Amino acid sequence: MRVDVAIRSARDLTAAARKARILPLSREEVLKVGTLSRIGLSDAEVGRFTTQLSSILDYVGKLRELDTSGVEPLAHALPLHNVLRPDEPRTGLAPEQALAGAPEASGDFFRVPRVLDEGVSA
Amino acid sequence: MTAADLLPTIGLEVHMHLKTRTKLFCGCPVRYDARPNSCVCPVCLGMPGVLPVMNGRAVELAVRMALALGCAIPDLAKWDRKHYYYPDLPKNYQISEYDQPLGIGGFLDVETPRGAVRVGITRVHLEEDAGKLMHDERGGNFSVVDLNRTGTPLLEIVSEPDIHGAEDARAYAEALRQLAVYLGVGDCHLQLGQMRFEPNVSLRIGTGPDGKPRYTPISEIKNLNSFRSVERAVVFELARHRQEYVANPAEYTLENLGKETRGWRDDEGVSFLQRSKEEAHDYRYFPEPDLVPFVPDRAWVEAVRATVPELPQGRRRRFISEYGLPEYDAGVLTAERGVADFFEKVAGLVKDPKTASNWMMQDVMRVLNERKAGIADLGMTPEALAELVSLVKQGAINRNKGTEVFGKMLASGKPAGEIVRQDGLAQVADAGAVEAFVDQALAANARTVEDYKGGKKAALGRLMGEAMKASGGKANPQLVREILLRKLGG
Numbered sequence: 001m002r003v004d005v006a007i008r009s010a011r012d013l014t015a016a017a018r019k020a021r022i023l024p025l026s027r028e029e030v031l032k033v034g035t036l037s038r039i040g041l042s043d044a045e046v047g048r049f050t051t052q053l054s055s056i057l058d059y060v061g062k063l064r065e066l067d068t069s070g071v072e073p074l075a076h077a078l079p080l081h082n083v084l085r086p087d088e089p090r091t092g093l094a095p096e097q098a099l100a101g102a103p104e105a106s107g108d109f110f111r112v113p114r115v116l117d118e119g120v121s122a
Numbered sequence: 123m124t125a126a127d128l129l130p131t132i133g134l135e136v137h138m139h140l141k142t143r144t145k146l147f148c149g150c151p152v153r154y155d156a157r158p159n160s161c162v163c164p165v166c167l168g169m170p171g172v173l174p175v176m177n178g179r180a181v182e183l184a185v186r187m188a189l190a191l192g193c194a195i196p197d198l199a200k201w202d203r204k205h206y207y208y209p210d211l212p213k214n215y216q217i218s219e220y221d222q223p224l225g226i227g228g229f230l231d232v233e234t235p236r237g238a239v240r241v242g243i244t245r246v247h248l249e250e251d252a253g254k255l256m257h258d259e260r261g262g263n264f265s266v267v268d269l270n271r272t273g274t275p276l277l278e279i280v281s282e283p284d285i286h287g288a289e290d291a292r293a294y295a296e297a298l299r300q301l302a303v304y305l306g307v308g309d310c311h312l313q314l315g316q317m318r319f320e321p322n323v324s325l326r327i328g329t330g331p332d333g334k335p336r337y338t339p340i341s342e343i344k345n346l347n348s349f350r351s352v353e354r355a356v357v358f359e360l361a362r363h364r365q366e367y368v369a370n371p372a373e374y375t376l377e378n379l380g381k382e383t384r385g386w387r388d389d390e391g392v393s394f395l396q397r398s399k400e401e402a403h404d405y406r407y408f409p410e411p412d413l414v415p416f417v418p419d420r421a422w423v424e425a426v427r428a429t430v431p432e433l434p435q436g437r438r439r440r441f442i443s444e445y446g447l448p449e450y451d452a453g454v455l456t457a458e459r460g461v462a463d464f465f466e467k468v469a470g471l472v473k474d475p476k477t478a479s480n481w482m483m484q485d486v487m488r489v490l491n492e493r494k495a496g497i498a499d500l501g502m503t504p505e506a507l508a509e510l511v512s513l514v515k516q517g518a519i520n521r522n523k524g525t526e527v528f529g530k531m532l533a534s535g536k537p538a539g540e541i542v543r544q545d546g547l548a549q550v551a552d553a554g555a556v557e558a559f560v561d562q563a564l565a566a567n568a569r570t571v572e573d574y575k576g577g578k579k580a581a582l583g584r585l586m587g588e589a590m591k592a593s594g595g596k597a598n599p600q601l602v603r604e605i606l607l608r609k610l611g612g
Contacts, residue, residue, distance in 0.1 A: 036404055037214075038207040075200055075415040083414050084178030087142050090149030092163030098269070099159060108158040109266035112209040115255060 025054040128367065129326040130360050131337060132291050133244075133283040134352075136298055137276050138308045139251065139316040140183045145273035146250045147174030147217070152275075154314045158268040166273035168212030173412050180248060180275035181224070181416060182426055187277060187307045188225025188246040190430045195423050199224045199247075201410040209267050210253040218278075220407045223247035224416070230281075231435055232297045234290055238435075241294050242282030251276040271315075277308070283322065288356035292349050295319055300434055304459045312348055319346040323359040324376065327367060338363045339379035343386050343393055355386045359393055437462055445475035451483055460497040461487075467504035472511045481511055485528050501532055510538035518542065519549045520599055522590075551598040553605070556589075559597055560605045563588035574610060582606065 030050045034041045041049065075081070092098075095108045104111040144151060148165035165172045185195055202220035225246035231238045253269040279298060285291050299317060302308040310317045325338040341363070343355045366374045373379075383397040432440070434456050441452035441462075456462045461482070469478035486507070490497065510531065514524040519542055530541045542548055550556060564571055567588055574581035589602045 032404075036205070036207070036406070075198060076409070077411070078414055080414040081198075081417040083176065084181065085149075085175040087144050087177055087179035088149060089144050089151040090163070092148070092150045092161065093167075095157060095159040095162075098162045098167060104264075106264070106266050108160070109256075109268055110159070110209070111264050111266055112255075113265070114257065114263050115209055115265045 025050055025057060127328070128338075128364060130286050130288075130356075131283045131324045131326050132285040132287075132356060133322040134281045134285065134291060134294060135320040135322070135342075136279045136281075136295060137251075137318045137320075138279070138298075138302055138310055140180050140248075140275040140277055141306060141308050142177055142179050142183065142275050144177060146177050146180055146248070146275040147273055150273065153270065156270055158270060161270040162272070166212075167269060168214070174217065176413060176416070177275060183275075183305075183307045184224050184246065184248040184277050185418070185423065185426050186305055186429055187279070187302060188228065189423070189427050190301060190305055190433060191225065191228035191230055191243045191246060191279070193225030193228035193243060193246055195225055195418055196222065198222060198415050198417050200415040201249075201413045202407045203410050204405045204407055206405060208252070208255075209265065210255040210269075210272070212253070212269060212272060216250060216252065217410055217413065218249035219247035222415075230294065230297055230301070232290065232294045233435065234293050239284075239290055239293075241284045244280040244282055246277065246279050249276050249278060250274065283324070288353045288360065291321055291356045292353040295349055295352050300457065304434055305430065315347060317347075319352045320344055321346070321352060321356050321359075322381075323356055323363065325360065325363045325367060327371070327375070337376040338367050338374055339376050340381040341384050341393070342381060343384050344396065346386055351386060351388050354388075354391060355393060358391060359384070362393070431459065434459075434462075441475075445469065445479065447475065447479050451479050454487060455479065455482055458497065461490075464497050464500075464504050464507075468508045468511065471505065471508035472515065474511075474515065477511060477515060478508075481507065481528075485525055489532065501535065506531060506537060513538055513542060517549055517551060517598065519547055520596070522599075523547050523549065523595055526595070547596060549598050550593055550596045551601060553601065556593070556597050556601045557605050559592040560589045560602060560609060562592045563606075564609060571610070582610070585610075 027046055027050055030046050030053060031041065033053075034046075034049075099105040099108070099110065102110050139152070142152060145161075145166055148163050150161045150163050150166055153161050165174060188195060199219060200222045201217050203215040204218045204220070205215045207214050223245045226244070228243035228246070230241050230243060232241055251271050251274040253267055253272040255265055255267050257265050281294065285294055295317075299310045299312075302310050302317075308316060320342055322340050322342050324340045327336050327338060330336045341359050343359060346352050346355055363374075382395060384393040385396050386393050438449075438452045438456040441447045441456060442449060445452075447455070454461075455465045464486070465478060465482045468481070469475040472478055486497075486500065489495075490500065493499070507528075510524060510527055513519050513527075514521055519527065523542075527538050527541050527547060530536070530545070531538060534541070536544075550559075563585055567585060570581045570584050570588075574585065585606055586599070586602055589606060590597055590599065593602075
């Protein structure tokens with residue numbers, strides 16, 4: 001069995017990264033990430049995070065200095081595969097326990113701010 | 123190009139719950155009737171620091187379905203995080219398979235009124251379901267969340283855009299359900315939300331200057347949960363596309379407008395825009411670091427393949443060719459695997475498929491329909507039915523008494539032979555005894571005898587019925603008829 005099977009996507013990503021130029025993060029990108037994460041950011045925070053996130057990317061970007069052209073991408077950092085669990089039920093939490101840490105509850109339910117029926121599905 | 127030349131082009135994404143006892147990444151039971159938030163644990167609640175562990179049974183069922191759809195099982199499958207923020211998704215990402223799914227490139231042959239249609243399968247992958255979000259009905263400013271469903275194993279089956287009409291879209295969805303139930307991969311109860319559909323609808327609008335086909339924008343209709351709504355939503359959407367295109371053929375194209383996400387209001391029968399291309403979700407997929415890849419052993423794949431039974435369409439064709447059953451009967455008997463297995467067992471035991479089919483269609487299916495029950499709940503084994511069928515074939519009881527005994531077997535659980543003995547139902551085939559019943563009938567129905575002699579041939583049936591009644595239904599009907607005809611001189 002092959003543990004070193006190449007991952008197409010990882011290869012594509014590496015190729016794309018090699019071609020890409022490193023640019024500093026823009027304010028717009030930070031705002032977009034904030035919106036996607038449902039986090040409201042003040043102007044001061046946008047400025048601060050633009051600097052901080054850029055320096056994180058720069059730090060990780062150091063990896064690009066390595067020549068990986070002859071290296072097969074890994075599927076996973078661990079040399080493992082097929083870690084599977086038997087389909088056996090186990091006792092979990094009671095509703096009271098599950099809801100104990102919830103900011104708000106309503107009966108047996110978690111209670112959240114009203115969400116429009118946008119219908120995001122799996 | 124006129125509106126009539128526009129070719130409906132439809133692909134379907136189908137989600138179904140797999141038939142596992144536990145969730146995909148934790149040992150919480152999969153239940154549909156449980157108290158809200160009672161089938162949860164730190165893993166499916168998305169608590170910090172927990173680790174998912176893949177349910178091996180879910181992987182096996184997913185691969186079984188993929189194999190039955192003729193998919194290839196690649197050497198490596200991996201899972202990825204799909205990020206979006208919504209209250210039914212406690213981790214803020216769904217674990218799915220992005221670019222290396224468990225199964226790729228299959229097909230499903232779908233029976234339609236115009237014959238079989240082959241629908242290509244792009245991919246089959248395994249992911250987790252989200253929880254249930256409900257809106258406060260009393261108009262309150264909040265919603266409530268039940269996370270029992272969170273992490274339920276969900277199989278996504280993506281078809282090629284090979285479907286060219288609303289009826290075919292529905293037929294495809296129904297065929298997938300039948301297949302999954304046949305394989306034991308899922309129960310697919312639609313009312314429990316165990317199967318959901320997302321059609322991608324577009325119209326082909328001829329060929330561009332580059333020789334490639336051109337299309338209207340693709341509408342993805344989210345979260346349909348019945349076959350009927352699939353058909354209605356596709357009908358509506360095709361009509362809407364046709365209208366938009368005819369009004370503005372230069373602008374209303376896929377290259378101009380891309381893909382949009384739409385919802386469906388079933389009560390009003392209309393679709394509505396949810397997200398356009400500009401607002402499309404940015405899911406920021408990346409490989410799931412908490413799950414290692416799945417590298418299927420080829421011998422294991424073959425072992426799973428061996429668990430794929432003969433599929434409904436092939437079995438129906440075999441019932442027609444091998445057993446000589448009418449097409450309709452073969453369709454009824456193969457619609458469910460349990461029924462088909464039951465029938466074949468009985469047919470083998472009595473060595474007479476046509477008679478076995480007759481009993482299945484007339485007696486077994488009637489009872490199942492009346493009770494709205496499945497074959498597993500019939501309360502009778504194939505061996506028990508085979509004994510009854512054999513008693514009738516051997517002439518120990520007549521066919522009508524057979525149906526009576528069938529009912530008594532269901533009620534009492536006793537074998538056919540015992541009921542026949544105890545209730546004295548054995549067929550009377552002694553010529554002298556039968557003649558006495560016939561005489562009785564003739565004497566008591568002089569008017570009917572006159573009618574018959576006066577040319578009313580239908581009167582014979584009435585006299586037959588009277589003679590059978592005189593015998594308590596036990597006389598051999600052929601013998602009654604022979605003696606009756608002899609006595610009537612006809």
